[in-house]
Amino acid sequence: MDLLESTLTSQGYKKIKCRVTRTNHLLIDASINGVKGKFILDTGASSTCVGLECIPLFGLDTQKSATLAAGAGGTGMETQVSMKNSLRIGRWKSNDFPVVIFDMSHVNAALTEHRAKAVNGIIGADVLLAGHAIIDYYNHCFYLR
Numbered sequence: 290m291d292l293l294e295s296t297l298t299s300q301g302y303k304k305i306k307c308r309v310t311r312t313n314h315l316l317i318d319a320s321i322n323g324v325k326g327k328f329i330l331d332t333g334a335s336s337t338c339v340g341l342e343c344i345p346l347f348g349l350d351t352q353k354s355a356t357l358a359a360g361a362g363g364t365g366m367e368t369q370v371s372m373k374n375s376l377r378i379g380r381w382k383s384n385d386f387p388v389v390i391f392d393m394s395h396v397n398a399a400l401t402e403h404r405a406k407a408v409n410g411i412i413g414a415d416v417l418l419a420g421h422a423i424i425d426y427y428n429h430c431f432y433l434r
Contacts, residue, residue, distance in 0.1 A: 302432035305379035326409035334413035340393035
C-alpha cells in the first residue's frame with residue numbers, strides 16, 4: 290500500500306478504482322437504486338446525470354426541471370430530475386441523492402465514434418464535493434469519504 294492510500298484510508302476515505310477509456314475519460318462502476326451502471330467521472334460536470342433511456346433501468350421517479358443542461362456538444366437541453374436515490378460507488382454510499390436526467394445521445398455518439406463504449410451517465414462534482422474526493426490519476430483511482 291502506498292503512502293497516499295494508507296494516509297487516506299486511515300482518515301476514512303474509500304478507494305475506488307477506475308479505468309481509462311480510449312477517449313481518456315475515467316470510467317467507473319456505480320449503482321443507482323441498487324442497479325449497476327457505467328459512468329464517466331467528470332470534474333467539469335456540476336451534477337450527476339443519467340441518460341433519458343436509463344429512467345426505467347434505475348427505477349427513477351422523475352419530475353420536470355426548469356434547469357437547462359449545457360456541456361460539450363450541446364446547450365439548452367431540457368432536463369428532468371429524480372430526487373432521493375441511493376448512489377453507491379465502491380464502498381461509498383449516499384441514500385438521498387438527486388440525479389439529473391437528460392438526452393445523453395450526443396455523449397454516447399462521441400464515445401462510440403472513438404470506439405469507446407457507451408455509458409449510462411456521468412458522476413459529477415456534486416458527488417466529488419459530497420465525498421471530499423481526491424483523484425489519483427496516475428494510479429487510476431480516486432477516494433471518497
